[in-house]
Amino acid sequence: MSDNANEREIRLGKLARLREIGYDPYAVESFPFTETAENLKDTTAQREGEVVPFAGRIVSRREMGKSQFLHLSDGADRFQIYVRKNDIDEAAWEALNLLDLGDHLGVVGSLFITKTGEPSLQVSELKPLSKSLHVVPIPKQRGEEQWYGLTDTNVRFRHRHLDLITNPDARRTLVDRSRIVTAVRRCFNAWGYLEVETPMLQQEAGGAAARTFSAHYNAYDLEVDLRISLELYLKRILCGDIPRVYEIGRVFRNEGVSNRHNPEFTLLEFYEAYADLEVMMQRVEDLFRTVATEVFGSPLVRIKRESQDGDIVSEDVAGFSEDEVVLDFGKPWRRVDLLSAIEEHSGLTAEDLSSLENAKAALKNRNVVNPVTGKRINADEERHLGGLIEKLLEVFVEPHLQEPSFVIGYPLETSPLAKKDPNRPGFTRRFEGYVLGREICNAFSEINDPIDQRERFQAQMAERASGDDEAHPMDEDFLYALESGMPPTGGCGIG
Structure with missing residues (x-):
């Protein structure tokens, strides 16, 4: 049995115990709340002591004896909750300890600021809302730094839900x-x-x-x-x-x-x-x-340069870097004549491009090569000049159309x-x-x-x-x- 299968069996056991003690996460139909993590962070200082509900996926956990700090993610941001054993009943405390990273949890509690200055929620009620039966690759965060939990491109493309959970760029692309x-x-x-x-x-x-x-x-x-x-x-x-x-x-x-x-x-x-x-x-x-x-x-759009897997991610215009290119959609687009551009970048002449026969002969006699691959341009299979012209556009002109x-x-x-x-x-x-x-x-x-x-x-x-x-x-x-x-x-x- 693989490690993943073992982990699934362990989590199924925890799910069974949750049901035994009356905390079946799948029996919950709803958990109403209106606050976002971002809004709670911004307003906690002005609202200390206010009782609010919040819910999200557990993305971090720090145990300290009879208390725990956890972060819940609402998908866009994360917010810290603080749970003390003395503030909840025995069954709720056991239920909390049966939860894993990746599970969804709903809580009710009072807003406060920790000694380190972090907006938080001191929990008085909790309710498990889902049980993840697999290890979810949660991103790790320390201050403003973040490490993605999933970098394998094949896994990201096959399991898009994991990509959305772990990679903020994927979520941003979907929202954009x-x-x-x-x-x-x-x-x-x-x-x-x-x-x-x-x-x-x-x-x-x-x-x-x-x-x-x-x-x-x-x-x-x-x-x-x-x-x-x-x-x-x-x-x-x-x-x-x-x-x-x-x-x-x-x-x-x-x-x-x-x-x-x-x-x-x-x-x-x-x-x-x-x-x-x-x-x-x-x-x-x-x-x-x-x-x-x-x-x-802004009409100025910052684009990350294409990665090896072909991802291009749009972001705001502040703070450009060498890994980015800035596109200006506020000015008129450049106009390029197709044939003139091919002549400029391939070395072929207007006479060469006047017929299919002339073009094939010029490509062969001058040993014209693809500037990227270094291989000779094969025009033998082209049946008409138009198809060859569009192939030459792709090879010689497109890389210059940034x-x-x-x-x-x-x-x-x-x-x-x-x-x-x-x-x-x-x-x-x-x-x-x-x-x-x-x-x-x-x-x-x-x-x-x-x-x-x-x-x-x-x-x-x-x-x-x-x-x-x-x-x-x-x-x-x-x-x-x-x-x-x-x-x-x-x-x-x-x-």
Whole structure:
């Protein structure tokens, strides 16, 4: 039997004894209290002697004969309680001694300040509220210093509840995410956008280049896919004369997993009638500036540099260090022409990038290598120039896109839903936004010509027939909506 199994058996024995003496933690339905640990710390000096309830997870314990000091954590902060044997009955004292770090405890007592100046609660009543049957990796704290109880990345990702218990950064990320989503909604509602929900199960999952997850619809005996994008159903709504729409929802892409990609993730998409690419850039800039200011108190956002496991954690703007980078969302984003950036960072010329054959020859003859891996760029498997251009973007340009930037002018072959650029044959009215070398948004002047859109879908179907299982399907229902008329539209996806 492993040590963990032994510990579980010991704790099960303690649970049985708690039940015997009338302190079954799982029989408790509620323990009302309104105070947070932070508030108690801030107000105890003005409220000494006041009787209050408090509850939380036991995260530290110091026994001193017939008394004990414990810290209870409410998730955000910890507060000290003081228990004397003479202040509670025999059964309660025994129950206290049957508790372990990681258990939840509710107490009632009087606020006071210890001789060392720490705000505390002298307990007169206690009630066990849960029994942890496993050893919880509690972080240790001494003054302002803290040591995390869990550093194994695999365990953190497999058992997120342990990550939240032990790592303040994980909790902060979860809280920040919630505040960001709320702020995003507030922005779009203020701009006159209508929030909608569109189908997750689709017969033709389109709007992005990705493999799908499939499912069977029993009621209709129908094969369906989980959506990979929100785009096509949102544009149907614009065809119905709703001029501004947005959706925040889950999408599912059956592809690789890394610290940059997850098969299931949240996507924001928004569409605005009578708007173009310039309007979309302005919306993105305004959105990031407004949300950063609302959530972090400033358009200047401090970001921890990426760790080996890929974590990036946002924090406030005070006290920068060498381990951090500061992003300024208060100024206009840098604008970068895609082809010009590839030429600048790869050494290839405009002539080299004028055709697939020229590009392949230049890469081979000049022995162009990946600056990170040192390996030669393999272009043999690329079937069209657009795909190769986007590969060159990833290798040579993305590492230089640290500050907020828009990369503009994407190839026609890889942009089946974006309008053609009338001034640049073979390219489209499309941009992608980058921060810290990562693509964070993708935007178009949307195609509203149903004939052009059909031809693009047909080209994608030819790619699919040639073996590209991420090529866009033919969506006749969407084309029918487009044939009913959609105004010129700008659209953007962030996620």
